[in-house]
Amino acid sequence: MICATTIPDGPDAGTVAVVVDGTPTTLEVGPVTSLLRALRTASVPVPGGCEEGECGSCSVLVDGDLVCSCLVPAALVDGAEVTTVAGRQRPDLLAALAAHGAVQCGFCTPGMVVAAEAALDAATAAGEPLTRATATEALTGNLCRCTGYRGILEAVVEVSVGRLRATR
Ligand code: FES
């Protein structure tokens, strides 16, 4: 996850063209407009919380890389493919999260899903399911105030095992 404590200046203000969840989208940007703010201004419903790189609720993929969108200057993503939770969630993970009581207030859930799906993809591609330890590491940038993480981790590991089994 790309998270930093300061937002570097980007190029001049203007517009950038990105593809968001498969839809060509124009973002209005200023020199320090974050990708999170630009997406929300363009009515892309990415949740935001701390806007300081601490909570992970704003997680998206930029050209496949997991980032905190609050810390990525929107002006630097011209031409990128941006994937939000709307374009990434899969029913098996959502069902597992629900079954494990891993969604309470729901504040963290979109970012958790984006980060978990990135880790699940990597694990499936590597042919090794996520363990509790590797799932914990993958979700370390995503804070949850409600669940204590146990159900989230159990759900992610369960889905990882299931997806890998389905490939064999
Ligand atoms: S809103 Fe981006 S990390 Fe909290």
Ligand code: FES
């Ligand atoms: S379910 Fe409330 S913050 Fe995670």
